[in-house]
Amino acid sequence: MGITVYIFWFLSFVALISALNVVFAKSPVHSVLSLIITFFAIAGHYLLLNAQFLAAVHIIVYAGAIMVLFLYVIMMLNLNKETEPHKKNYIKFISVIASCLLMITFVAAFRGAEIEGATSPNDSIGLVENLGKVLFDQNQFLLPFEVSSILFLAAMVGAVYLSKKELH
Amino acid sequence: MEQLVKLIPLFPLISFAIIGMLNRRLTKTHTAIFACTGVFLSFIDSLLVFIAQTQHHTTVEVQIYEWITVANFNSAISFLVDPLSSVFLMVITGVGFLIHVFSVGYMKDDDGFRRFFAYLNLFIFFMLILVLGNNFLVMFIGWEGVGFCSFMLIGFWYKDQKNNDAAKKAFVMNRIGDLGFLIAMCLIFTNFSTLNYSTLFAPGFITANPVSTGSLTLITICLFIGAMGKSAQIPLYTWLPDAMAGPTPVSALIHAATMVTAGIYMVARTNVLFSLTPDTMMFVAVIGIATALLGAVIGLFQNDIKKVLAYSTVSQLGLMFLALGVGAYTAAVFHVVTHAFFKALLFLGSGSVIHSMGGEQDIRKMGGLKKHMPVTYFTFLVGTLAISGIPPLAGFFSKDEILASALGQHPVWFVLGMLVSLMTAFYMFRLLYLTFHGQFRGTHEQEHHLHESPSNMTIPLIILAICAIFAGFIGFPHAVGQALGIHNWFGHFLSPVLGESEIHFSAATELTLMAITTVLIIIVILIARNIYITKKTLPTPEHEPLPAGKNIIYNKFFVDEFYNKLVTKPLDRFSEFLSSSFDKGVIEGIVNGFGKLTVRTGQTVRLLQNGNLGFYVIAIVVALISLFLIFLV
Amino acid sequence: MQTLSGIPLNYYIYLSTALFCIGVLGVMVRRNAIIMFMCIELMLNAVNLLMVAFSRYLGDSSGQVFVFFIMAVAAAEVAVGLAILIMIYRNAKTSDTEVLNELKL
Numbered sequence: 001m002g003i004t005v006y007i008f009w010f011l012s013f014v015a016l017i018s019a020l021n022v023v024f025a026k027s028p029v030h031s032v033l034s035l036i037i038t039f040f041a042i043a044g045h046y047l048l049l050n051a052q053f054l055a056a057v058h059i060i061v062y063a064g065a066i067m068v069l070f071l072y073v074i075m076m077l078n079l080n081k082e083t084e085p086h087k088k089n090y091i092k093f094i095s096v097i098a099s100c101l102l103m104i105t106f107v108a109a110f111r112g113a114e115i116e117g118a119t120s121p122n123d124s125i126g127l128v129e130n131l132g133k134v135l136f137d138q139n140q141f142l143l144p145f146e147v148s149s150i151l152f153l154a155a156m157v158g159a160v161y162l163s164k165k166e167l168h
Numbered sequence: 169m170e171q172l173v174k175l176i177p178l179f180p181l182i183s184f185a186i187i188g189m190l191n192r193r194l195t196k197t198h199t200a201i202f203a204c205t206g207v208f209l210s211f212i213d214s215l216l217v218f219i220a221q222t223q224h225h226t227t228v229e230v231q232i233y234e235w236i237t238v239a240n241f242n243s244a245i246s247f248l249v250d251p252l253s254s255v256f257l258m259v260i261t262g263v264g265f266l267i268h269v270f271s272v273g274y275m276k277d278d279d280g281f282r283r284f285f286a287y288l289n290l291f292i293f294f295m296l297i298l299v300l301g302n303n304f305l306v307m308f309i310g311w312e313g314v315g316f317c318s319f320m321l322i323g324f325w326y327k328d329q330k331n332n333d334a335a336k337k338a339f340v341m342n343r344i345g346d347l348g349f350l351i352a353m354c355l356i357f358t359n360f361s362t363l364n365y366s367t368l369f370a371p372g373f374i375t376a377n378p379v380s381t382g383s384l385t386l387i388t389i390c391l392f393i394g395a396m397g398k399s400a401q402i403p404l405y406t407w408l409p410d411a412m413a414g415p416t417p418v419s420a421l422i423h424a425a426t427m428v429t430a431g432i433y434m435v436a437r438t439n440v441l442f443s444l445t446p447d448t449m450m451f452v453a454v455i456g457i458a459t460a461l462l463g464a465v466i467g468l469f470q471n472d473i474k475k476v477l478a479y480s481t482v483s484q485l486g487l488m489f490l491a492l493g494v495g496a497y498t499a500a501v502f503h504v505v506t507h508a509f510f511k512a513l514l515f516l517g518s519g520s521v522i523h524s525m526g527g528e529q530d531i532r533k534m535g536g537l538k539k540h541m542p543v544t545y546f547t548f549l550v551g552t553l554a555i556s557g558i559p560p561l562a563g564f565f566s567k568d569e570i571l572a573s574a575l576g577q578h579p580v581w582f583v584l585g586m587l588v589s590l591m592t593a594f595y596m597f598r599l600l601y602l603t604f605h606g607q608f609r610g611t612h613e614q615e616h617h618l619h620e621s622p623s624n625m626t627i628p629l630i631i632l633a634i635c636a637i638f639a640g641f642i643g644f645p646h647a648v649g650q651a652l653g654i655h656n657w658f659g660h661f662l663s664p665v666l667g668e669s670e671i672h673f674s675a676a677t678e679l680t681l682m683a684i685t686t687v688l689i690i691i692v693i694l695i696a697r698n699i700y701i702t703k704k705t706l707p708t709p710e711h712e713p714l715p716a717g718k719n720i721i722y723n724k725f726f727v728d729e730f731y732n733k734l735v736t737k738p739l740d741r742f743s744e745f746l747s748s749s750f751d752k753g754v755i756e757g758i759v760n761g762f763g764k765l766t767v768r769t770g771q772t773v774r775l776l777q778n779g780n781l782g783f784y785v786i787a788i789v790v791a792l793i794s795l796f797l798i799f800l801v
Numbered sequence: 802m803q804t805l806s807g808i809p810l811n812y813y814i815y816l817s818t819a820l821f822c823i824g825v826l827g828v829m830v831r832r833n834a835i836i837m838f839m840c841i842e843l844m845l846n847a848v849n850l851l852m853v854a855f856s857r858y859l860g861d862s863s864g865q866v867f868v869f870f871i872m873a874v875a876a877a878e879v880a881v882g883l884a885i886l887i888m889i890y891r892n893a894k895t896s897d898t899e900v901l902n903e904l905k906l
Contacts, residue, residue: 005807012816019820019843023827028835035839038820042846045816048808049857054865058849061872066842066879073883074835077890087782087832087899095782095829098789103822105796110814125862131869134862141866148873155877162884165891781837781898785828 008048015041028074036067051126170230172217173249176257177296179210184289187282196281200272203285207268207292211261214254221254225664229302229366236305240361248302248365252665255501256299256433259508263425264292266628270516271417273625274523280324284415287324291317295426299433303363304353307434311349311398314427315342321422322414331413338407345397345404349434352390359383369440381445388441388448391434392455399431399485402459406728408482412474416519419474424481424515425508432488432504436497439666443495453493453577457584460486462725464591468598469722471707472529473518476599480555481511483588487570490585496573497666498659502643503570505658506562509639510554513632517548520621520629521603525614531602532707533614538604540618545604547629552600554636556593556689559682565640568682572645572673575681586685593689594696601700602707609706645678813854820847834886834896838879845875 014037021034039062046055086092124130135141183206187199194202231246249257268288275284291314298310319342323335357363359379367373374384395401400408411423422428435442435452442449463483470476484507491500522529524541538545554561557568567589574581608615620626643658659668673681699705708714714722723729776787820843827840849868856864890896 002807008808008812012812015816016819016823019823022836022839022843023823023830028833031836031839035843038843039846042850045813045850046853049853051853051857051865051868054853054868057869057872061876062842062846066876069879069883070835070839073887077887077896079833079835079896087830091782091786092830095786095826098786098793098829099822099826101793102789102825103818105793105800106818106822107815109796109800110811110818125856125860126865130862131865134866135869140863141870144870148870151874151877155880159880159884162881163887781901782829782832785825789825789829 004048007044011041011044011048014038015045028079029071032067032070032074035070036063039063039067046126049126050123053126053128053131169217169220169228172213172220173228173230173247173300174232176210176213176217176261177293177300179206179213180289180292180296182206184286184293187286187289191282191286194282196276199282199285203289204265204268204272206289207261207265210292210296211258211265214257214261217249218254218258221249221251222661225251227366227664231302241357243303243305243363245306246302246364247300247306249300250665251662252433252436252501253299255505255662256429257296259505260292260295260299260426263508263512263632264288264295264421266631267417267421267425267512267516270420270519270625270628271415273622274417274519275415278415284321284324287317287320288418288421291321291422291427295430298430302365304356304365305363307437308349308353311394311430311434312346314422314430315339315346315398318342318411318418318422318427321418322411324414324418328413334407334410334413338411341404341407342397345394348390348393348397350394352387352394355383355387355390359387365437369438374440374444384441385445385447388438388445389451391438391441392448392452395431395434395489396455397431398434399428399489400459400482401431401455401486401489402462405459405463405482406724406731409475409478409724412472412478416474416515416522419478420512420515420519423478424511428481428485429488429504429508432485432492432500435489435492436501436666439492439497442492443667449493449495451493453490453581456486456489456491456493457581457588458486459483460490460588461584462486464588464595465721466724467595468591469707469718470595471532473521473531473534473599473603474515474529476531476595477511477514477518480514480592480596483592484511484555487567487585487588490581491570491573494573494577494581496570498643498662499566499569499573501662501666502658503566505642506554506566506636506639509632510551510561510563510636513547513551513629513636514555516625516629516632517544517551520544520625521548523621523625524618525610526617528610528614531599532709533610534603534608535606535610536604536608537618541620543620543626543629547626547633548600548604550633550636552596555596556693557589557685558689559686560637560640562636562638562640564682564686565643565645568645568685569643571685572678572681576673586688589685590688590692593692597693597696598700601696605701606704645682810854810858813851817847817851817854820844820850832897832899834889834898834901837898838882838886842875842879845871 018034018037018041022031022038025031025034039058043055043058043063046052046058087095135145183202186202187194228249229246230249231244233245234242235245236243268285271284271288275281278284294310294313294317296310298307298314301307301310319335319339322338323332325331353363356368360368360374360377362368397404408423408428412419414423442452460483463479463481463486467476467479467483470479484503488500488503488507491497491503520541521534521537521544524537524544525534528534550561554563557564559565571582571585571589574585608618644656708718713719720726824840824842824844824847827843828837831837831840849871852864852868852871856862856868886896889901893901895901
């Protein structure tokens with residue numbers, strides 16, 4: 001029982017609580033903020049798992065870009081009202097039951113699984129140097145990497161096209 | 169040699185393809201040239217093969233390609249040339265060529281000129297396949313192919329519903345026979361595991377197999393049912409007289425000279441099987457002689473020139489089956505050959521007459537044509553003499569051989585066969601006298617129009633007439649021939665396939681038989697002359713009542729009506745019932761039921777598509793849970 | 802059971818499952834399209850976390866590369882998705898999925 005275990009429990013607790021708050025917060029802005037907290041907790045997990053590069057990217061992309069985008073849209077559309085009508089109670093009830101059941105099934109499915117680990121886990125695989133090598137050196141992920149840039153281009157064009165005011 | 173054999177059926181096929189595909193883009197002259205050349209090349213080819221056969225006596229097998237190979241079932245498209253098939257090749261291509269030439273003149277004003285020659289060529293192709301095939305399956309291809317061509321050509325003038333009905337009748341009747349053939353093929357395969365002639369008829373093969381006489385009898389009976397359909401034997405003969413609805417050259421080629429003898433060929437080809445089953449042989453002989461008598465009796469009172477010839481064909485085919493039934497295969501094949509010559513001659517002669525009469529076929533409206541069409545008359549006379557069996561024309565020798573073989577089996581066969589040939593002589597001379605002698609009985613317009621046919625129609629007639637005179641000498645009677653030093657070449661030639669004739673009489677007996685038959689036939693001819701020339705008796709006109717007996721015969725013993733009542737009407741009613749009750753009620757109910765079920769289900773299930781995203785997500789989650797539970801628990 | 806620094810791999814599996822199910826719950830319960838969208842992001846992140854954990858425990862960096870790609874796709878998705886939302890909102894003046902039920906016939 002080292003310090004890492006305590007950190008693990010703490011981060012998990014924060015992540016779950018804030019995730020629940022995302023779902024149940026009345027105001028959308030509160031949801032967004034809770035989600036950002038969740039993402040930070042997940043970034044902490046990444047650090048625990050020695051994935052330092054990913055932790056950094058995660059913070060930059062999710063907390064820095066995506067969540068800001070969400071916040072921006074909410075502000076722009078002026079959705080920050082607690083007027084959202086709620087679903088009928090029985091539907092909420094069913095939903096909770098269903099998601100609990102899903103959870104139980106997943107846990108039941110994974111419970112018996114015995115996972116073979118590496119004999120000597122390498123602590124340095126999460127470093128930028130190593131990931132860069134995997135990404136570019138071995139010709140393994142080079143093509144998907146380039147293709148993802150095309151995806152970004154397409155997404156950008158799509159987003160611009162969709163959100164511009166229609167000209168009549 | 170093998171190449172030559174492969175080419176034989178190819179020529180007509182090529183000309184069929186050319187004429188069929190180019191159709192209207194060909195002029196009539198070119199069509200005629202293509203069609204005749206195709207058959208003529210095939211004839212030359214057959215002739216070469218035939219000559220090679222006479223010199224070497226070797227059986228040639230040619231495999232074109234592997235056709236079906238499934239488990240232990242092997243069937244190749246392969247050809248077999250032996251004396252039997254080479255004889256048939258000669259008849260088909262030779263007579264076929266002459267009839268093609270004749271048709272050029274006969275059909276020259278017809279709109280369907282190209283169509284006609286395309287079918288005719290296709291027919292020659294299938295007929296060649298039929299006789300060339302080295303196994304039952306290839307024979308069956310040809311068998312069905314000629315049936316199809318026959319169907320198309322009977323209904324050639326399709327604008328007249330009567331012709332279409334005749335074509336359908338021929339087709340359906342043939343199908344009944346074909347079913348027999350198919351069953352026979354299946355039985356042969358289950359019993360012997362092969363359909364190849366060369367394996368099946370190899371000496372000792374059949375006896376080496378443990379097959380009961382019962383199943384052999386069943387096989388041969390089924391084969392014979394196939395032959396019944398194709399060769400118009402009782403009870404499947406009624407299509408042949410109706411088949412005269414087609415153009416006359418078709419009647420000559422398909423329904424007299426070649427296709428209808430396919431049954432004879434098939435039985436002769438499978439003679440090994442038939443020889444082992446005396447019961448079937450008896451059956452064949454009985455059916456044969458019954459058909460021969462029936463055809464001859466009906467032929468006595470027909471007034472349509474082609475109907476007389478049609479019933480005569482039925483009757484002659486019956487005689488051939490009698491010969492097969494008494495085991496005289498060579499005699500039957502010999503009669504096929506001579507019959508092909510003189511019957512084709514007679515049909516073409518009648519075609520020439522019909523052509524000149526402007527389509528009139530009723531002999532009551534003819535008469536005195538002798539002076540208008542001398543060539544047709546003389547060739548027709550030769551044909552009539554030949555079929556009546558006047559020596560030394562072709563029919564005499566072949567019929568004599570059949571009768572002699574019949575006598576060797578049992579005197580009853582001989583007497584009945586004799587009766588048939590006497591009736592044949594009578595109705596043929598009645599036909600000749602009514603058509604060519606006496607006064608013209610048609611309209612003035614027709615009389616004015618009367619003319620001798622052009623040379624491309626008369627030359628085939630003359631050639632066929634020459635054949636009809638001399639063809640008989642190839643099968644000179646055995647004993648008499650020995651006495652005179654003339655060899656029975658035909659019998660000897662076919663002996664590797666059909667075996668030597670077992671029946672031998674002394675020269676004196678043979679001569680006596682010949683003398684008796686000839687004298688009787690001449691007496692009958694004189695009677696006919698007395699009735700139709702001296703007394704100038706005419707058949708009763710169409711609408712006057714006939715004496716009861718004559719009426720029955722004139723109406724062909726009401727067999728058609730009987731078949732109608734017994735088979736066609738009930739079938740019609742049954743179909744009616746099916747279409748009105750079963751189809752409307754059950755089938756439509758099922759089909760519409762499926763439609764309704766789909767619509768109802770759709771309407772119900774549609775409600776699930778409420779467009780609510782949350783609902784969809786719940787559905788997805790529930791499905792996911794179910795899947796996990798099914799596959800993991 | 803494989804453990805690293807005293808934390809078994811199964812803990813990560815359970816944590817990811819819990820996060821994922823919370824995401825699913827959110828999609829089911831909420832009516833606001835933007836919140837639903839965020840819940841989808843939450844589910845994606847649950848998967849990412851699991852992937853990183855596996856990568857770490859198996860000593861194979863491919864898993865982390867995959868997470869990298871998933872982030873890229875998620876970013877693109879969010880850009881397009883929010884653009885669509887803006888357009889819908891502009892046309893329908895709402896982001897309530899119960900009102901936006903045009904998917905049905």
